[in-house]
Amino acid sequence: MTKLSLSHLSSDIIATAEQAAIACYDWIGKGDNMAADAAAVESMRASLNKMNIKGTIVIGEGERDEAPMLYIGEEVGLKNSTYEVDIALDPLEGTTICANAGESSLAVIAFANKGGFLHAPDVYMEKIAIGAGLPEGIIDLDNSVETNLKNLAKAKKCNVSDLVVMILERDRHKEIIAKSREAGASVRLIGDGDVAGVIACTSEDTRVDIYMGTGGAPEGVLAAAALRVIGGQMMGRLIFSDNQKQIERAKKMGINDLNKKYSANDMAKGDVIFACAGVTDGYMLRGIHKKQGNIFVNSLLMDSASKKVIRTSSRYL
16 A cells, blocks of 8 residues: 555645534534534545545544444545545534534544554543643643642743643543642633643643543544644543453454553654634634625644644635
């Protein structure tokens, strides 16, 4: 198989994300998260099958029998292509956000050369992430919340009270939320969408300094792909809760050290391209809107090979 220079696929990748976002437009605020997700999946699958790639979904939404999801192991692209790539995707991150017209639902996709992405099973992942330009090793999943925040504040030359921590609002995070506030930091809670949550800590515009908490492992790999380009730091650890079925499945996917702490480089190796398009208005991107028969889409492309981060505002007639 031909090893692909991913950069020349940039326009196709961003268009795939944008078309998936557009497909969700009619379902924004309609209360039907399944229909919104299905629309995004159908659009993304159709776009991928037109691309000159031999692609394999390694981070997807489900198993083979869970149609219409883009399942792990599904092959996409042109049948005669020699460009072999691995694909991580979430056609609609934040299905409930979209259904309720909430903040920051996205269409998300990332490409790597074959073997570039951690084949993460659909389990929970403990995560912590910060932005670029900071010393290595100042955050660690085995540190206390207070230690991580103190280290970050020292590196940023500020007080812990100046820091903003983004956390998914879940009962399982009550202790992290309490410990963050006890340390003096401000806590910004989000309802869903931890890919956007992790990326938010890399942008000065969002005023988020650190992301902490437990969310989906597939979303962790997607976020790691973005951080690889930006230069942020991330650490993740899979959580199996003594579920033997999950453990056996993970081993079949090549995961032998169940307690390993993965860096962004472990989760997304080599050249990667990450793209996302806004579905609803949010702290990262503006959502889909229509005006006088035109459709406007805001998107973000991150390319590790060219070291480019490109924000795009597209108009579709």
